[in-house]
Amino acid sequence: MSDTREFKTNLTLYLKARVPFISIRSAERSRVLEIFREVAASLSNAPIFVHTLSQGTKELLTNRSANEDRSVVGAIDFASQQISQRQNLSFILTEVADIEDDTPFARQLQDTVMLAAEHGGVVIVVTTKPVWGQLQRLGMSLTLSSPTEDEMREIIHEQIEAYRSQLPIEWDESDEKQAAAILTGISRIEAENIIATLLATGGIKKADLVELMHAKDRIFADISGIERVQVRGAELNVGGLGGLKSWLDRERPLLTADLRERGIRPPRGVLLVGVPGCGKSLSAKAIAHNWSLPLYRLDLSTIHGQYLGQSEGRLKDALSTADHVSPCVLWIDEIEKGLAGATQGANDGGTSTRLVGQFLYWLQEARARVFVVATANDVSKLPPELLRRGRFDELFFVDLPTPEERKEIINIYAMRGLKQELPSALMQELVEASDGFAGSDLESAVREVVKEAYLHGDNAVTSDLFRRSFQNVVPLSKTSPEQIENIRAWGRERAVPASGIPIGGTEIQVRPRRTVLA
Structure with missing residues (x-):
């Protein structure tokens, strides 16, 4: 049974049972009123009135004006008067405010609901916000979700x-x-x-x-919580990472397929960990471009608020926005920075731990077509729960590029900036000289050559210029070899190599996808 049919069935039962208060959570007022008209036609002995700020109170089916006072307070007074005089009346309030907490208006509405309980009346509120607890306990609540x-x-x-x-x-x-x-x-x-x-x-x-x-x-362009990232396809040619690319090619058709009969969910996403500067963030942009999907960025480090519950509320809103804009790619860069407090015993009243739990619950249970691409550099700060099966579809390790990958990356940047391929002998020399370079190091070295070409013309580009440019780069593998080796050791045990090639080995097959039952 669809959500709309279930909503209609429950609404009909509540009206027949004369539940004195019904709160309806929905942003689609016109759709709610359309369903009410269908229900009202089958309940001919129970008149239903609806109030709007623009038209006052009218009879729902005939559209006949019943009270010209357009204010919400005036509508409440009119409803109280009519309910005390007649049996089985129902009033729909479509534009109420100040009912989230114990306010004078919420108290007035509560009095009207208690009066309705005595005379078989029903007060219905259509809202997008929560309802004050004491008021809500006088009745029932319904949610009309977006169309399935x-x-x-x-x-x-x-x-x-x-x-x-x-x-x-x-x-x-x-x-x-x-x-x-x-x-x-x-x-x-x-x-x-x-x-x-x-x-x-x-x-x-x-x-x-x-x-x-x-x-x-x-x-959803102006909705807060996540940032829309403009993707320029000309800059998104990622060198290497053959294992990751093969896996993504296999998963792409499943993102928009109807998998309900198979009992599995759409692809949920990947966690990319590894050496800094090796293309993890660029991969997120490339996936969005190649899949023709909008790219949104969630910065977990900016959602922390100073008040109790504020951080959790911001994260909930951000993830809800991602669900609404799906299908999309959600990029979470350096995820360990936003969730690190949960593993380091941060003195934040448990906020970091609750954020981790909230994010992981959404990651595992949400069914919207949101493909998450999370990246991490400092793997020691990752919460262990994040690495459990059922969270991400796959965990990839992005290592320093192999010689063949370095050749491909150098060629990409040379073609982009110089519009020409390098001589084979020079290319082989640069590949050997760039041992231990990350992708960002290779980009930096070629960029210096491109700058000289722009400033002094293409004739200034020589083999010696390339050699000097590559010699001037000091990669992280030379300045912090222990850090690189620690990251690699972690990746060998826990992740699939994004290149499809193990460290010091030959090409391997990516292990089968982690299938998660819906």
Whole structure:
């Protein structure tokens, strides 16, 4: 049974039982009232009135004005008067405020609800916020979630089916399913507006599926909690990491597939640990670009607040936003910095521990198509719970690039900045000279050559210039070899090599994906 049908069934039962107070959590007022009209038609002996600030109080089915006082207080007074005089009346308040805590208005509403309990009346509140505990305990609560994937497919089908004989519509059943998967998380009216905008262009093409992601992204562009990252494809060619790339190619079709019948969830994400400067953060951007998905960044270090519960609330809002903008890639850079307090015994009243628990619960239980790419440099600060099976789909170790990977990385930056490949002999010399270099070290060395080419012309680029530029780089593997070896030792025991090649070994196969039952 779909969420909407379940909501409608429970609402009908509560109205028949004359539960004196019903709170409905939803941001879709028009959709809630539409369901109420359907229910009211089957309960002809129970009049239902609805109040809005723009129109006052009206009878729901006939739209007849019952009280012209548009204020919420006036609506409460009118409801109290009518309930005390007549039996089985129901009043819907769509724009209430100040009912989260013990306020004078919440007390007034409580008095009206107690009066309704004596006369068979019902007071319904439609809100997006919690309700004061003493008031809520007088009745029941319902939540009308955004349309499910199946409901969204019905909405899309209804929108475009009427135009198939008038406009070129390229979408078939599988395209409608994919469109529903993309738009899940937004309201019915938002989905209808997006489809109507596509139809206004004169038809719907296969390529419009990508436009759906952009349209959905624009809806949530100003929502706080996570930061939208603009991805420029020309800068996202990642060298090496063959094992990671193969794994991602295999997982990509599963992100938007309907896997419910198989009992598994969509890919949840990867944790990339390893040597600093070897392409972990760049990989997050490359995944979003290659998968044609919006990229959002969650900075855990900025969500900590000074008041009790503030940090947890900020994290909850951020993760909820990620669920709504799905399908997307959520990039969490240096995740150990935001969660380190839980492993170091931070004197923060247990906030860090609660944040870890909240994040891990979302990571394991949420079903939205959010692919998490988390990166970490200091593996000693990672909470042990983060590494347990069932959290991330895979844990990859990003090591210093191999000779073949260094060659590929140097060539990428040379082609980007100089528009030409290097001679084979020079390339081999640079590969040997860059032993122990991270990807960022290679980029830095080639960038110095590109600067000289810009300042003095391409003729200034010589083999000696390349040699000097590479000799001037002192990599982390030379300044802190113990740190690198400790990271490598950790990776050998706990992670899959992102390059597909073990340290000092030959190419291996990535182990099978960790399948997690839904």
